[in-house]
Amino acid sequence: MNIPTYQNFNPDLIIEATSVCDRACSGCYAPNVVTTGPADKIYQTSPDLFLNPESLLIALQKLNSKMPLATIRGGEPTRHPEVGVLLSVARIYASSVYLETHGRWLLPENNKSYQALIETIAMRQITVKISFDKMHDLTAEELGEITSYLDWSNINYLVAITEINEQEFLNTREQCLWVDDSRIIFQKKAVALTELVVPKYGVIGINGTINNNLSVKSRFQAPSQRQIESRRLAL
Numbered sequence: 001m002n003i004p005t006y007q008n009f010n011p012d013l014i015i016e017a018t019s020v021c022d023r024a025c026s027g028c029y030a031p032n033v034v035t036t037g038p039a040d041k042i043y044q045t046s047p048d049l050f051l052n053p054e055s056l057l058i059a060l061q062k063l064n065s066k067m068p069l070a071t072i073r074g075g076e077p078t079r080h081p082e083v084g085v086l087l088s089v090a091r092i093y094a095s096s097v098y099l100e101t102h103g104r105w106l107l108p109e110n111n112k113s114y115q116a117l118i119e120t121i122a123m124r125q126i127t128v129k130i131s132f133d134k135m136h137d138l139t140a141e142e143l144g145e146i147t148s149y150l151d152w153s154n155i156n157y158l159v160a161i162t163e164i165n166e167q168e169f170l171n172t173r174e175q176c177l178w179v180d181d182s183r184i185i186f187q188k189k190a191v192a193l194t195e196l197v198v199p200k201y202g203v204i205g206i207n208g209t210i211n212n213n214l215s216v217k218s219r220f221q222a223p224s225q226r227q228i229e230s231r232r233l234a235l
Helices: 039-045 053-063 083-093 112-123 140-152 166-176 225-231
Strands: 013-016 067-073 094-101 127-131 157-163 184-188
Touching: 053 083, 067 083, 083 094, 083 112, 127 140, 140 157, 140 166, 157 166, 166 184
Parallel strands: 013 067, 067 094, 094 127, 127 157, 157 184
Antiparallel strands: none
16 A cells, blocks of 8 residues: 655654653553643652653763754653753754644643743744544544644644554544645554664653663553553542
8 A cells, every 4th residue: 555655753862751641542652650630749749750850951961962853752741840841951952852742731721831831842943743543542623723723833743643554544644634744754553662763862761861762561552440540640
């Protein structure tokens, strides 16, 4: 099957902002703590679940290199109350910085305090990489609202579609035809650790250390409700 040539995504550095996430996506490799509680409260009570901006700066200084592309992900990075600071620090050392997110928390009606983050993203010329596929369970209506808001805010964005094969990708692509092909990333869904991206400069974990590989859990399958509850932060 021939499909159009879409963008590839090969970051030089991955920065893990937090292990906190408000979703429990099927196939997610990250060992997330699942909670929909207030991000600032979680940050105060469990700071070890978040990358400290100063730790990020120290790690980047150790790398001592200007890299083409760095990306910040999680967990869900927009659950980090200081993700704007992380983006600003990363921008010093990378020509391009991406924020990988499902995008829901960028909308002002979900959390008005995120206006400062939107302003930082625009000012630092950050690219928002939105996950849109069956795994992340973002609806076409939600994606439309997010992309409209980013357009209105003059923020560059890409839509990353992660599916198991090309046909599944095309099925998902049909749901967001208003997004230009130049903004679409086609990613094959990883089903094994060996299929995950290995960035040139490594991975900065939430503890500020530089590693060769991503933080991963032992299996990629959809978690059971019991497993979700075992990872849920008690607030």
